[in-house]
Amino acid sequence: xxxxxxDVVIVGAGLSGLSAARHxxxxxxxxxxxxxxxxDRVGGRTMSSKLPAAQGKDVWDLxxxxxxxxxxxxxxxxxxxxxxxxxxxTAGKKVYHMGGPRAKVRTYTNSLPSMSLLTxxxxxxxxxxxxxxxQSLSMEDPTSAPRALEYDSMTLSSYMDKKIWTQxxxxxxELCTRSLFGMEPSQISFLYFLMYCRAAGGILHLLExxxxxxxxxxxxxxxxxxxxxxxxQIGRENIHLNSAVLEIQQGPEGAVVRTRLxxxxxxxxxxxxxxxxAAQIQYVPALPPARxxxxxxMPVGHMIKFIVTYRTAFWRTNGxxxxxVVQPSSDCPFCITFDATSPxxxxxxxxxxxxxxxxxxxxxxxxxxxxxVIQSLVKYLGPEASxxxxxxxxxxAKEEYNGGCPVNVMVPxxxxxxxxxxxxxxxxxxxAGTETATHWCGYMSGAIQSGLRAALxxxxxxxxxxxxxxxxxxxxxxxxxxxxxxxxxLAPQKTYLPVCLTVTTVTLGVALLLANPCLYNxxxxxxxxxxQKFGFWC
Ligand SMILES: Cc1cc2nc3c(=O)[nH]c(=O)nc-3n(C[C@H](O)[C@H](O)[C@H](O)COP(=O)(O)OP(=O)(O)OC[C@H]3O[C@@H](n4cnc5c(N)ncnc54)[C@H](O)[C@@H]3O)c2cc1C
Numbered sequence: 001x002x003x004x005x006x007d008v009v010i011v012g013a014g015l016s017g018l019s020a021a022r023h024x025x026x027x028x029x030x031x032x033x034x035x036x037x038x039x040d041r042v043g044g045r046t047m048s049s050k051l052p053a054a055q056g057k058d059v060w061d062l063x064x065x066x067x068x069x070x071x072x073x074x075x076x077x078x079x080x081x082x083x084x085x086x087x088x089x090t091a092g093k094k095v096y097h098m099g100g101p102r103a104k105v106r107t108y109t110n111s112l113p114s115m116s117l118l119t120x121x122x123x124x125x126x127x128x129x130x131x132x133x134x135q136s137l138s139m140e141d142p143t144s145a146p147r148a149l150e151y152d153s154m155t156l157s158s159y160m161d162k163k164i165w166t167q168x169x170x171x172x173x174e175l176c177t178r179s180l181f182g183m184e185p186s187q188i189s190f191l192y193f194l195m196y197c198r199a200a201g202g203i204l205h206l207l208e209x210x211x212x213x214x215x216x217x218x219x220x221x222x223x224x225x226x227x228x229x230x231x232x233q234i235g236r237e238n239i240h241l242n243s244a245v246l247e248i249q250q251g252p253e254g255a256v257v258r259t260r261l262x263x264x265x266x267x268x269x270x271x272x273x274x275x276x277x278a279a280q281i282q283y284v285p286a287l288p289p290a291r292x293x294x295x296x297x298m299p300v301g302h303m304i305k306f307i308v309t310y311r312t313a314f315w316r317t318n319g320x321x322x323x324x325v326v327q328p329s330s331d332c333p334f335c336i337t338f339d340a341t342s343p344x345x346x347x348x349x350x351x352x353x354x355x356x357x358x359x360x361x362x363x364x365x366x367x368x369x370x371x372x373v374i375q376s377l378v379k380y381l382g383p384e385a386s387x388x389x390x391x392x393x394x395x396x397a398k399e400e401y402n403g404g405c406p407v408n409v410m411v412p413x414x415x416x417x418x419x420x421x422x423x424x425x426x427x428x429x430x431x432a433g434t435e436t437a438t439h440w441c442g443y444m445s446g447a448i449q450s451g452l453r454a455a456l457x458x459x460x461x462x463x464x465x466x467x468x469x470x471x472x473x474x475x476x477x478x479x480x481x482x483x484x485x486x487x488x489x490l491a492p493q494k495t496y497l498p499v500c501l502t503v504t505t506v507t508l509g510v511a512l513l514l515a516n517p518c519l520y521n522x523x524x525x526x527x528x529x530x531x532q533k534f535g536f537w538c
Contacts, residue, residue, distance in 0.1 A: 012433070014272060043226075046063045070440075090321050094325065099327065250283075308390070
């Protein structure tokens with residue numbers, strides 16, 4: 001079989017791969033670029049589906065959905081592609097039911113549910129600490145931050161054990177972690193959590209629906225349009241669907257990329273699939289050990305996303321916003337829901353079954369999950385919730401070429417030892433995908449940023465003349481990675497040395513005074529004389 005020849009082969013036609021391809025072609029239209037995608041569609045972790053609705057059918061997102069005005073890469077792309085956004089509906093009462101099935105169901109209309117003074121202080125203290133620590137991180141080298149080693153050796157859960165005072169805040173943060181990562185706090189490196197907050201510009205940006213935050217607005221017609229429109233611009237003939245890459249071979253002349261049926265030769269490869277899937281590709285010669293360790297140890301979260309469509313937005317009429325925050329239990333599978341009424345006015349609710357709960361509920365039938373979801377919606381929003389039109393769900397752990405969502409995280413120790421391997425190219429192979437982003441990592445905006453960055457790296461290698469001086473510098477900076485900052489020999493001394501010195505001095509002092517009490521009087525006299533000399537004593 002003779003290999004067809006390209007300049008660049010891109011593995012994966014999600015937002016990062018498609019953005020990389022478009023940027024390469026925008027900068028140099030003579031480049032021959034090929035995208036190989038394992039699925040039968042473009043869009044990766046974004047997927048818009050037509051569902052039965054009040055007025056016929058309408059589109060809802062079963063993958064990535066919200067965008068925020070601080071997510072400049074995705075906002076720019078939305079504008080460039082002529083798409084529009086609309087704000088997330090937030091008016092009305094939000095439901096808050098934490099503390100187990102027997103706890104009181106509360107409602108609130110402000111940004112926070114009513115809480116005790118102690119919990120409020122605890123929350124503000126936690127938020128202040130996370131923001132202060134994350135702001136001091138460098139996204140290029142998070143290991144250079146003070147106490148980075150200590151933070152990377154603990155999970156978010158162990159940090160919470162040390163710093164959170166109230167059980168109620170602990171439960172809230174556990175819930176937020178599930179909704180953000182599809183994981184439990186005990187599964188995530190605390191340093192990684194700080195880095196994630198840093199990439200979003202603060203912890204509240206990740207959690208809120210306010211301007212600039214992650215849940216601010218949605219794209220009319222669904223997010224998969226971004227990928228479909230990019231694919232049209234790149235040319236569908238340059239995108240091979242159902243073409244999972246099995247092997248990448250590198251040699252002095254170039255690289256050879258193999259799928260089950262085809263072989264392609266090229267000068268550079270951009271791999272955009274999430275780390276756990278990049279690890280399943282065979283690399284010849286083998287990748288450097290640090291890169292292998294990294295991709296083998298970045299687990300992906302687990303989320304089941306559901307949409308329920310209705311004839312009327314009865315919750316709005318009843319004064320509810322549609323937002324329910326609930327501690328999952330054997331009765332209620334989900335942890336959070338929002339209003340998902342379409343811009344055409346078709347009512348709907350969206351919700352997430354996340355983390356350990358997703359794992360437990362994924363063994364049940366779709367009917368069992370649907371019935372449990374509807375029962376809980378009835379409990380929190382009223383009996384009208386049982387009169388739904390359609391229930392749709394997607395378990396991303398069961399999606400081929402995903403195996404989970406929304407993002408791969410780092411477990412303790414990964415950042416400390418292997419962080420530079422996340423983006424550092426391996427020969428002709430460059431790495432993209434939202435996990436490699438420094439801006440809104442884990443989000444669509446991060447995916448686009450990573451695609452643009454990888455394209456720049458490849459252009460610097462293949463056609464540097466098309467790049468401006470600034471772009472060249474950016475590309476060079478991106479391919480040059482310093483070794484991780486490892487100061488673990490000093491870290492324990494920094495913490496314990498002053499304490500040891502103080503304890504030793506005090507002990508010796510007390511022992512001396514006990515042995516010779518006259519010394520005490522002498523010291524008092526000398527001290528008084530010293531103070532008198534400088535006018536402090538009368
Ligand atoms: C349920 C859910 C909710 C989310 N909510 C939001 C949100 O509200 N806002 C937001 O901004 N983001 C959200 N996200 C995250 C967002 O969708 C992703 O960050 C983004 O789409 C990732 O794009 P990507 O190109 O980096 O990766 P992907 O979209 O995963 O693209 C990688 C592509 O590689 C392909 N692939 C994998 N292995 C191979 C192989 N061997 N050969 C060829 N192809 C391969 C995959 O099929 C895939 O198409 C959500 C995601 C999910 C799933």
